[in-house]
Amino acid sequence: xxxxxxxxxxxxxxxxxxxxxxxxKVIALALRDAGAEVIYTGLRKTPDYIARVAxxxxxxxxxLSILSGSHLxxxxxxxxxxxxxxxxxxxxxxxxxxxxxxxxxxxxxGVDCVFDSEMSLEQVVDEVARRLA
Amino acid sequence: MSQTKSxxxxxxxxxxxxxxxxxxxxxxxxxxxxxxxxxxxxxxPFTRGIFEDGYRGRLWTFRQxxxxxxAEESNERYRFLLxxxxxxxxxxxxxxxxxGYDPIDPMxxxxxxxxxxxxxxxxxxxxxxxxxDLAKVSTSFTINGTAAIIFAMYLAAADKAGVPRAKLTGxxxxxxxxxxxxRGTWIFPVRPALRLVADSIVYANQESPRFNPISIAGAxxxxxxxxxxxxxxFTLANGLAYVDELLARGADLERFAQSLSxxxxxxxxxxxxxxxxxAARRLWARLMKERYxxxxxxxxQFRFGVVCGGSSLTxxxxxxxxxxxxxxxxxxxxxxxxxxxxxxxxxxxQLPTEQSAELALRTQQVxxxxxxxxxSVDPLGGSHYVxxxxxxxxxxxxxxxxxxxxxxxxxxxxxxxxxxxxxxRSAHERKSRVDHGESVVVGVNRFRNxxxxxxxxxxxxxxxxTAEEVVRKYEKIRDERDGAAAARALDTLDKAARDHGxxxxxxLVDCCHAYVTVGEMxxxxxxxxxxxxxxxxx
Numbered sequence: 038x039x040x041x042x043x044x045x046x047x048x049x050x051x052x053x054x055x056x057x058x059x060x061x062k063v064i065a066l067a068l069r070d071a072g073a074e075v076i077y078t079g080l081r082k083t084p085d086y087i088a089r090v091a092x093x094x095x096x097x098x099x100x101l102s103i104l105s106g107s108h109l110x111x112x113x114x115x116x117x118x119x120x121x122x123x124x125x126x127x128x129x130x131x132x133x134x135x136x137x138x139x140x141x142x143x144x145x146x147g148v149d150c151v152f153d154s155e156m157s158l159e160q161v162v163d164e165v166a167r168r169l170a
Numbered sequence: 171m172s173q174t175k176s177x178x179x180x181x182x183x184x185x186x187x188x189x190x191x192x193x194x195x196x197x198x199x200x201x202x203x204x205x206x207x208x209x210x211x212x213x214x215p216f217t218r219g220i221f222e223d224g225y226r227g228r229l230w231t232f233r234q235x236x237x238x239x240x241a242e243e244s245n246e247r248y249r250f251l252l253x254x255x256x257x258x259x260x261x262x263x264x265x266x267x268x269x270g271y272d273p274i275d276p277m278x279x280x281x282x283x284x285x286x287x288x289x290x291x292x293x294x295x296x297x298x299x300x301x302x303d304l305a306k307v308s309t310s311f312t313i314n315g316t317a318a319i320i321f322a323m324y325l326a327a328a329d330k331a332g333v334p335r336a337k338l339t340g341x342x343x344x345x346x347x348x349x350x351x352x353r354g355t356w357i358f359p360v361r362p363a364l365r366l367v368a369d370s371i372v373y374a375n376q377e378s379p380r381f382n383p384i385s386i387a388g389a390x391x392x393x394x395x396x397x398x399x400x401x402x403x404f405t406l407a408n409g410l411a412y413v414d415e416l417l418a419r420g421a422d423l424e425r426f427a428q429s430l431s432x433x434x435x436x437x438x439x440x441x442x443x444x445x446x447x448x449a450a451r452r453l454w455a456r457l458m459k460e461r462y463x464x465x466x467x468x469x470x471q472f473r474f475g476v477v478c479g480g481s482s483l484t485x486x487x488x489x490x491x492x493x494x495x496x497x498x499x500x501x502x503x504x505x506x507x508x509x510x511x512x513x514x515x516x517x518x519x520q521l522p523t524e525q526s527a528e529l530a531l532r533t534q535q536v537x538x539x540x541x542x543x544x545x546s547v548d549p550l551g552g553s554h555y556v557x558x559x560x561x562x563x564x565x566x567x568x569x570x571x572x573x574x575x576x577x578x579x580x581x582x583x584x585x586x587x588x589x590x591x592x593x594x595r596s597a598h599e600r601k602s603r604v605d606h607g608e609s610v611v612v613g614v615n616r617f618r619n620x621x622x623x624x625x626x627x628x629x630x631x632x633x634x635x636t637a638e639e640v641v642r643k644y645e646k647i648r649d650e651r652d653g654a655a656a657a658r659a660l661d662t663l664d665k666a667a668r669d670h671g672x673x674x675x676x677x678l679v680d681c682c683h684a685y686v687t688v689g690e691m692x693x694x695x696x697x698x699x700x701x702x703x704x705x706x707x708x
Contacts, residue, residue: 053280053281054269054277059395062597062708063597063598066594067598069708080704081354106285110279111280114280155486158601
């Protein structure tokens with residue numbers, strides 16, 4: 038898997054106030070191991086900020102990590118902000134503590150794939166690679 | 171060290187280690203002990219517990235974490251839990267309150283009342299404890315970045331209810347150092363944040379001596395992915411940093427040291443978990459006595475609460491979590507915990523329902539009253555394996571403390587992002603071990619049952635109108651309060667903050683009485699101190 042994501046640029050972002058960043062960092066490390074160039078935003082970024090960075094850095098994908106239960110609102114706001122920045126062609130991924138029951142709603146607001154904590158890192162990397170192929 | 175003969179078999183295949191990497195002997199013997207420790211329970215260095223009579227004198231506190239939405243909704247839940255035999259309250263606060271944003275702040279958007287209750291001013295605190303006697307209930311607040319402010323507000327609420335401050339019991343987490351490392355609700359740079367922690371500890375010691383002003387927490391570091399040894403090592407290192415800060419501010423060691431308490435996760439490796447508590451208890455007593463010269467037993471004793479569950483719980487086959495929580499609760503009691511919080515089996519994927527929350531509490535009650543675990547003090551004491559692990563864990567934990575000291579201390583390690591990177595790497599390794607089946611998680615990487623992997627139970631949801639209601643009440647208080655008094659209190663706080671020797675707590679209490687909001691106090695202090703700049707290098 039060392040070069041699956043060679044040449045891809047991915048933004049890993051923490052929208053809202055949730056401070057649990059280890060999952061985001063673990064995914065960032067796994068994507069980097071797979072060859073991607075990963076930008077990590079750090080905590081407490083607004084959807085507007087995330088979209089701006091995504092556009093400026095010309096990334097191929099944005100991964101949002103949310104464990105606070107605010108995923109429906111924050112994802113919708115981020116998807117809208119990406120549209121405003123004309124960056125809605127980037128793939129959008131979400132991970133964290135997302136109840137299965139919310140997956141369809143997230144996909145309806147523009148999310149390409151939802152990851153849960155029990156998926157293996159290989160599965161996550163494979164899925165991202167498949168979507169970016 | 172002596173090794174048992176393993177014959178011609180492949181030594182590597184026979185070798186086993188705990189999740190922290192401690193060598194596990196096939197059969198432990200007395201000869202494997204590093205040094206004799208014949209201390210009795212209640213006797214220095216307290217390996218067998220801080221009480222002579224263990225749980226015979228008093229059981230641990232059953233403390234469940236709850237609180238969500240508005241102060242009214244939380245107050246209702248608290249009274250429900252107290253009626254069912256819970257003996258302590260634990261307050262969860264929403265993220266805007268934890269990060270110092272008022273409910274109307276753009277940063278608070280879509281987070282008001284989400285993971286806990288919104289408390290932005292004294293009026294919310296009064297509603298939260300309506301019809302609950304603050305002199306009788308022990309309350310624990312999970313709050314850190316704004317801990318000094320929320321503590322000041324609790325004191326102000328007691329003042330208004332006519333409850334003497336000296337009667338208050340409970341704990342405020344107030345452990346800012348681990349927020350920079352693992353939990354992320356920091357606000358100010360590390361040094362002024364440490365000042366607020368020290369100020370609140372000193373003030374609590376004077377004003378409400380039965381209230382624990384800090385709970386130094388390894389739980390979040392552990393849940394983030396570190397090992398049991400790292401959990402104890404990082405947390406004791408943070409504890410030592412608070413001791414140093416308090417001593418630098420001229421506080422009395424014998425007085426403040428007895429008000430320090432700790433907080434950890436219990437995970438699934440049963441004996442390692444039991445041993446880590448025994449080891450940390452001995453090590454802390456030794457550090458307090460030998461490094462700082464603490465003379466009284468109370469100042470040497472290591473007191474702690476635990477959470478059973480957390481990231482050891484799985485969303486797959488969630489009923490398995492009931493068993494995990496029971497095993498972990500037994501490890502906590504055999505390690506000598508003073509208070510236990512048991513997670514609900516559905517917490518891996520949702521807020522607990524009333525039914526799952528009740529089962530979590532019942533788990534503790536079954537263990538406490540039916541299993542006989544509380545009848546004899548430290549029943550695993552003297553077990554060759556447990557004593558061996560206790561010795562080995564102590565050495566390993568002390569090694570982590572030394573590693574941080576060698577780096578230049580906790581503050582530098584946080585400012586540079588050294589500890590944050592170390593935890594991210596540990597988490598990455600732990601995840602890889604589970605992915606490759608090296609660590610077994612039943613129902614996830616072994617014995618999967620795809621048909622059962624649908625979620626069970628009802629999903630609790632906080633009412634959608636909660637946030638609007640919180641904002642409406644917030645605006646009402648701001649309109650109705652004496653604006654001039656609020657401005658004066660805030661101005662006095664600002665002046666006090668400029669004098670580094672001044673204890674800020676009385677000024678924060680005055681602000682609370684004047685209905686100054688959490689966000690206003692934080693903004694005022696940010697103007698002087700600035701904000702923490704997060705190192706984001708991976």
